[in-house]
Amino acid sequence: MKEIDLAQGQVVLWEVTTARRYLAIVRRVDSEFAELDFFWGGRKSVRTVELRPFVAYLDERDKNSRRVFSVKRSTLCEMFFNRPLRRLRPKPARTIRNALRKHGLRYDPEEWPKPDTRVRIWRDCSFVSVKASTVDSTIEALLPRWLEPERLPPSSRDPLGLQAYAERLANALLPGLTVFTTRAGYYGFLAWAIQLLNGPSFSSGPTRRERLNRLERGLVLCEFIQHDINDNSCALLGQRSKTQLLQGHEANRYRVPTRILKNQNSAGAFRLYATSLTSFGFAVDAPDLGADRLLPYSLSDFGERLARGFKRRVPDAFTNFALGDETRHRDVLREWGGQLCFSELRLLEQYRRAFLEGFILGNSVDAERRFLTVRRLFQRGLLTERYEKRGQIAPEATAEDDSAAAEEAPELEGLSNDRVLLYFYDQAPTNDNRDFQTAAVFELLGLGLSAIFRVLVEDLRSHGRTRTSELGDRIMRDADARTRRLWSAPLAGAAAGAPTVRTLVPDLFRVEGAAQCAAVGGLLLARLVGERMFRAVAPNLTGSAPLILVDSVLRSQPERSLAQALPELLQAMVERHGEVSVNKGRQRWCYFDGEAVVKDDLQEMALGFHSMRFPQLYSLCRDVRLGAEDLRNGN
DNA sequence: TATACCTAGGTGCTGTATCC
């Protein structure tokens, strides 16, 4: 076999025998050997003379075959996964497709239903490697470009670019909370750890960050032993390692585990709670301390109080155990776990008061915002003092004619984002409700638009190319008579005849098929823009993508029906998606080619509310059993 | 019929891709 240059990151063909051939990625290469990463997760060092770049293999194929590699699906699976995979699940199928696309290979057909389905693979001549050399790029610039542009990094998962605006709305309601800030105990643990480790005793030896990680692992071990394997009521970061940790004893004695998370520095408490810790006013950023090898935070007065409160729960010998290498008996660690338990910290009044000070009762802007949000949730009965019960749809949140739909809804633990947003959407538009209602209208507009964009995405996935003027027929064909009538009526008529928003939203998630979902999404948009609530909050959404889209297409020509407006709405969304993709430097999902929309790098598209962090808020409130009395003290 | 084994599908959690 002739010698060919191999490069890191390249897809190569390793022909062990004529029958045993594998595709792999070059991890490292030197003059004689290349280390390969296989798609099934294995790694192996192979002599370079046994390897060929897969594209070179294709180029060497017979011209009569048009340099197309045709192979049964089962054989392709063996080449990728070392197994024929008689049932090809979506995940490995996606792995193969993504790998082919990523490395400039095209395939046909799109779907491979049977093991003996033949898959044809060939070079995608429009592909330009992201890491192309300067010489390549110079040559590329000289080439005519009448077909596809060069490939960009993979597409965004947020095709209409709605996430950033949603986060701004969430931050206005609950600044400092993130999707990870669910346990009040971590604030005290981190404050105590910062206070302890930034002291003079730890200037040599392991870094303070490593010591903090050890303290966290020690805490997690004690909590896990305290709450046995069947008790997940006190969840901590690293919960998934619980079984492994509990098995890691020798004669009922444990050491601090070496690992609770794959990367504790990026996924541990210190990192995930850092911004929240400062937003709550417990600590301030102090990068100069970091330069001195200290933890780069300085505790505030609140933070010092919180740390002292937590310290009262820390067993005397815990620190030495966590930072040392000694073992302790299970029963001792269980007792420590009981003292440290995050679910019990509320019983310590000093700790609870200090936490509430930072959380909602302090004088900072963020604390005041959180206080106003929490107080209104209490006033509306969305937050109550009954934390143990599973959350239910609040009776006043359900319009009378929608009660049947609400009864069918599954019970939700805590406080879900959709429950809060739909509740406020149902209330009168007042200044006191305005921020919640702005978020609700934004999310509902986003849902309706996304449902409509998704029908285009699914059509492109099936056909590769579609005309926006034909999608209306598809939606109408699958719809019931009432929906067809509403889609054909002028916008005002559709708004008046459509079910309520509270009915349409669950429908959107219940109906099967993208076309039916788009039909419901259209009715949701019509209903929304016709309601008083929309007119009340629209000024707050000026400049946001959903408002621009519905204003420019729907509200500008209210005499048109949804069916008539659909092609223009889709065109506006595809254009918006194009702009978003350019701004992000990401590959687009689709683009206009004359009258038709053409598939490019389509991604899976799911519908849902963005996180407004109400479940996380509920969890924090539950940890300290926040009550109405606490809020009265905050006035 | 009992049992073992296999697979699909659901769920929850972690690690990483993505976005700003």
Next chain:
DNA sequence: GGATACAGCACCTAGGTATA
């Protein structure tokens, strides 16, 4: 580089199939 969403993984269970 920080914050976030989500893909992927591990685990579990139900149901189907093969075998004794």
